[in-house]
Amino acid sequence: MREPRAAVIAIASGKGGTGKTTIAAHLALACSRSHKTVLVDLDVEAPDASGYFPKAMLLEEAEPVQIPIPSFLPQRCTGCGLCAKSCRFGAIVALGGVVSLSKELCKGCGRCVSVCPASALEEIKMTVGCTSSFTAGKLGLLEGRMEVGDIRSTAVIEAAKRRATAYDAAIQIRDCPPGVSCSATHSIEGADYVILVAEPTEFSLHDLSAAIKLTKSRGIPTGVVINRDGFGSADIAGFCADKFVPVIGRIAFLRSRAESGASASLWSSDVPFMDEMDKIATTVLESVSRRVLA
Amino acid sequence: MKYALPTDDGKTVGKVFGRAKSFALYNDADASYVIAANEGLDAEHGAGTGAAAFLAGKGVSVLIAPEVGPKAATALSAAGIRIEITEVGKELGEAMADVIVPSK
Amino acid sequence: MTTVSVASGKGGAGKTSIATALAVSIAAVPGETCTVADCDVDAANGAIALDARERVRFPYFAGPGFTIKASACTACGCCIQACRFDAIRKSIDGQSYAIVPELCERCGACLDTCPSGAVTMYEKQAGEFFVADTAPGPILVYAELEPGEDTSGKLVRVVRDRAGQLASDASVIVVDSAPGIGCPVIASLSGVDLAIIVVEASVSGIRDARRLVDLVRSMKRKAIAIMNKTGLSANMDARARTMLAETGIPLAGEIPFDPVLRATEESGKTWFSIEGEVGDRVMATIEAVGGVISAMRRKESSAVVMKEKL
Numbered sequence: 001m002r003e004p005r006a007a008v009i010a011i012a013s014g015k016g017g018t019g020k021t022t023i024a025a026h027l028a029l030a031c032s033r034s035h036k037t038v039l040v041d042l043d044v045e046a047p048d049a050s051g052y053f054p055k056a057m058l059l060e061e062a063e064p065v066q067i068p069i070p071s072f073l074p075q076r077c078t079g080c081g082l083c084a085k086s087c088r089f090g091a092i093v094a095l096g097g098v099v100s101l102s103k104e105l106c107k108g109c110g111r112c113v114s115v116c117p118a119s120a121l122e123e124i125k126m127t128v129g130c131t132s133s134f135t136a137g138k139l140g141l142l143e144g145r146m147e148v149g150d151i152r153s154t155a156v157i158e159a160a161k162r163r164a165t166a167y168d169a170a171i172q173i174r175d176c177p178p179g180v181s182c183s184a185t186h187s188i189e190g191a192d193y194v195i196l197v198a199e200p201t202e203f204s205l206h207d208l209s210a211a212i213k214l215t216k217s218r219g220i221p222t223g224v225v226i227n228r229d230g231f232g233s234a235d236i237a238g239f240c241a242d243k244f245v246p247v248i249g250r251i252a253f254l255r256s257r258a259e260s261g262a263s264a265s266l267w268s269s270d271v272p273f274m275d276e277m278d279k280i281a282t283t284v285l286e287s288v289s290r291r292v293l294a
Numbered sequence: 295m296k297y298a299l300p301t302d303d304g305k306t307v308g309k310v311f312g313r314a315k316s317f318a319l320y321n322d323a324d325a326s327y328v329i330a331a332n333e334g335l336d337a338e339h340g341a342g343t344g345a346a347a348f349l350a351g352k353g354v355s356v357l358i359a360p361e362v363g364p365k366a367a368t369a370l371s372a373a374g375i376r377i378e379i380t381e382v383g384k385e386l387g388e389a390m391a392d393v394i395v396p397s398k
Numbered sequence: 399m400t401t402v403s404v405a406s407g408k409g410g411a412g413k414t415s416i417a418t419a420l421a422v423s424i425a426a427v428p429g430e431t432c433t434v435a436d437c438d439v440d441a442a443n444g445a446i447a448l449d450a451r452e453r454v455r456f457p458y459f460a461g462p463g464f465t466i467k468a469s470a471c472t473a474c475g476c477c478i479q480a481c482r483f484d485a486i487r488k489s490i491d492g493q494s495y496a497i498v499p500e501l502c503e504r505c506g507a508c509l510d511t512c513p514s515g516a517v518t519m520y521e522k523q524a525g526e527f528f529v530a531d532t533a534p535g536p537i538l539v540y541a542e543l544e545p546g547e548d549t550s551g552k553l554v555r556v557v558r559d560r561a562g563q564l565a566s567d568a569s570v571i572v573v574d575s576a577p578g579i580g581c582p583v584i585a586s587l588s589g590v591d592l593a594i595i596v597v598e599a600s601v602s603g604i605r606d607a608r609r610l611v612d613l614v615r616s617m618k619r620k621a622i623a624i625m626n627k628t629g630l631s632a633n634m635d636a637r638a639r640t641m642l643a644e645t646g647i648p649l650a651g652e653i654p655f656d657p658v659l660r661a662t663e664e665s666g667k668t669w670f671s672i673e674g675e676v677g678d679r680v681m682a683t684i685e686a687v688g689g690v691i692s693a694m695r696r697k698e699s700s701a702v703v704m705k706e707k708l
Contacts (some may be wrong), residue, residue: 016440016577017410045578046408048602067482084347088461088505090340093347093369100364100372102343109482109505151580154483154503178409179440180545185500191482201660203414203443214545217500228574231657258655259630309589313555336550338461339581363584364616382589 006038006165007288008172010191010220013198014207016178019227022198022267023251024175025052027195028139029268030277031171038140042187043177044129044156047143052266053136062130065144065153065159067108068123072099076120083112083121107152109166111161129156131163140169153200154184163192171285179207180214188215195221195248196279198233205239213244221287225248225280250282297353297393298323299386304329307384311359312342312366318386319352322394327386342366346373358393399567400695401558402592405575405583405614411598412626414438415659417574418447419669421592424570425535426670431569434532435561436540437576437586439525439549444574449666450530450538458541460550461504468494470516477508477517497674500546512586527557529564533666535570537564549576570691571687579609582682587614591694594687595647596623599655600627600635604641611645622690623647629654637667643705650690651683 021043028039041049046142050056051147052117065258070083071090081094091105092112103126113121146153176187188194196217198208208224215222223246226236230253237247251257251273260267267273299307300314308314313335320327329335330352334344340361349357357375360382370377380389404417417434425432437442455706466477466486471494478486478495485501486508488494497508499522510516525543532538541553554576565571570703573590578584587593593614597607607623614621623642627633635652642649653659656675662669669680 015443016408017411046602046606051601063536086506086510088339090334090337090343092351093340093343100347100369102340102369104365105343106501107505109503109507110480111505111507111510114507114510148579158484181440181543181548182503182546185546186483189501197661203447206443206446210542210545214500217545218498219311228660231660253657264563293441298611312551314586336552338550341555361588361618363588364613365581365584373492 006169007285008174009284009288010174010176010188010192011237012176012184012188012194012196012211014196014209014211015204016206018178018197018199018265020065020178021175022050023195023225023227024173025049026267026274026277027281028173030274031281032137032139033174035170037171038109038142038164038167038172038265040160040164040172040174041141042157042160042174043161044144044146044153044183045177047145047226049175050134050141050143052133053139053141055140056134059133059135062132063163064127064133065129065156066125066127067155068110068112069103069106069108069126070101070102070121071124073120073122075096076118076119078118081118082115083118085263086111098135102200104150105146108155131156131160133163141169142167146156148222153177153188157183157186162273165169180210185214186276190217193284194220195284196224197220197227198224198236199228200230200236202234205234205236208239209235212245222241223284225249225251228250248283251276251277295323295356295389296352296354297356297358298349298352299389304388305386307358307360307380307382307386307389309360309382309388311346311357311362312345313356314345317349318344319354320390325339343369346370346375349373349375358389399565399569399571400691401573401574401590402594403573403587403590404594404596405586405610406577406596406598407579407610408598408603409440409478409577412653413577413594413596414574415662415669416594416596416624416626417572418444419680419685421536421572421680422424422448422534422668422670423684424572431566431600432536433561433565433569434536434538434574435558435571435572436538436574437549437554437557437582439541439543439553439575440577444538445528445530445540447668448532448534448536448538453529453531455526455528457523458525458527458553458556459521460524460547460552461522462519463499463504464497464502464509464517465520465560466495466497466507467518468496470615471495471639472514472516474513476511476513480507480511482507502546513532514607516662527560529560530621534668534670536562539564541664545562549582551581551585553564554582558585564605578611583610583613584617587617587619590619592691593619594647594650595621596622597625597638597642598621598627599625599630599638601634603627604638610640611647621647622650622687625652627653627655650686653680653683
């Protein structure tokens with residue numbers, strides 16, 4: 001007998017600024033009206049989904065996200081320099097026989113520790129970010145936040161994903177970072193469906209192409225939502241048809257929507273918009289349940 | 295005491311430190327100087343910290359450069375290498391003289 | 399050669415639009431040449447805006463990739479234990495493991511732990527970089543990466559170096575900076591004569607621009623700012639101006655939000671080609687920046703002339 005598990009929907013886009021977080025937040029809001037839903041903010045370098053829910057209440061103290069980084073035991077070091085040679089990130093340098101660690105460059109891969117023949121490196125924990133859990137009315141909100149200027153987004157994203165699994169919701173909506181770099185690929189990994197948000201401009205079309213290439217190579221069903229429909233002339237729908245990717249929603253450009261976007265205010269009273277969110281949610285959940293129960 | 299300067303053309307001070315094409319290394323004990331290629335130029339990450347390690351390995355005490363990125367600065371400090379600021383494009387000899395024989 | 403870098407800290411703030419418009423306005427002056435180093439690889443849209451015609455392309459190798467030879471794999475699972483990035487999966491027939499390239503951080507821990515030598519290094523092509531000619535004039539250097547590959551300091555250096563090789567001593571190089579504040583941005587700002595900070599007048603835009611200001615200051619770069627997408631929220635506009643005043647960054651101009659500006663994100667259009675009042679307002683700001691650059695170059699060249707005289 002299959003255990004029921006959450007339907008995981010990732011909201012991503014090839015390009016920054018297409019309205020992905022706005023759509024993720026409102027889609028989550030729409031879903032929360034009928035299902036236990038958690039919005040998971042995986043844009044850990046700059047998580048701003050919570051900006052739409054200023055009255056959200058923190059459920060418990062933020063959990064630190066820690067990675068294992070090496071700590072040097074100079075008394076055991078033989079000066080062989082193998083640790084520095086093994087590090088692909090330039091985080092360990094052997095400065096004339098003395099090992100120096102650049103904590104901020106370390107990815108916590110553990111290679112130097114395992115390679116050291118003299119056990120002169122041991123692992124200690126370093127905090128690179130945190131995950132926080134909030135409630136905003138019926139909607140749960142989980143946020144991954146990386147320390148400012150840090151580069152270890154993967155660790156924070158994976159920690160937020162694990163915490164979301166433990167959340168026990170019926171639907172998980174992931175707000176992913178833009179682009180198709182490392183953090184974006186980890187954010188969509190494991191999702192049942194990816195919604196790509198595009199706007200009708202050539203820029204967005206070009207980036208959408210890269211995003212579709214990624215979701216196809218990871219084998220995740222994909223649909224496109226066209227945001228700010230109406231002011232650009234790029235043929236997103238035609239492109240999607242060529243790639244056999246369905247267009248599952250269209251949100252018309254309205255200046256009033258741009259204004260609320262700038263100050264991150266909720267649009268729950270924008271009826272046509274929320275109707276479109278409901279429509280998108282229905283489409284995606286039908287597709288997911290077909291797969292999950294198959 | 296050993297000094298280092300980043301140089302791309304072998305004659306004047308280069309614009310960047312970590313990914314400079316080479317370093318001019320000057321030893322004031324015997325007034326000798328060599329141009330050493332920057333082996334870490336091609337490194338994907340940590341070119342600045344790699345360059346700091348390279349210079350430390352050569353026994354350099356002073357780096358004379360127009361600027362140093364924040365991560366490289368930390369590595370140089372950890373290696374005990376002092377940083378003296380100079381101008382891009384200055385002749386290497388002149389830049390070195392500014393530091394070794396500073397005018398009042 | 400004068401190098402200016404357009405940076406924003408946040409994606410979608412208008413950095414590429416501003417960088418391309420600036421490059422075109424510089425190239426439009428008779429006798430001037432401009433080269434664009436597009437380091438915003440996650441969204442390499444400079445090529446579209448400038449209607450680029452590819453001249454030549456080169457493969458870009460970031461660093462070694464890792465792969466598992468299925469025939470040598472005994473499915474012992476040591477690699478999965480060693481991998482801290484969840485990048486290894488069982489193959490469909492369960493007989494071996496495979497590394498997912500899009501998730502692999504290329505650390506090499508799996509190679510060290512594999513007892514059967516099934517994990518090997520290979521020269522993984524991380525992407526390509528291109529040199530292109532553009533209709534409005536500037537030469538363009540840009541790159542595209544494979545999914546899962548990140549922009550690195552190395553890539554930015556490769557793009558900037560190629561742009562530097564193509565530019566003449568009298569040229570201006572406009573760097574469309576990588577987004578964020580990490581290593582690629584540091585590489586986008588190192589050694590530049592002027593940093594142009596694009597502040598999007600929104601909550602996230604102002605917050606990210608502020609972090610960028612801190613970085614620019616720590617690198618001792620000369621900086622000016624442009625506010626973008628103003629007019630949507632008076633509160634946000636005021637907050638952006640306050641942030642710049644508090645940090646002492648001169649404001650070159652404000653560009654209002656206008657659908658017409660977003661609509662130019664099309665082939666062969668930059669803000670330089672917009673007609674009417676909106677276009678004039680935008681170009682007034684761009685030309686103000688151009689003025690700062692010219693003044694800097696006159697100072698530079700008069701300093702050279704002084705030196706030659708002495």
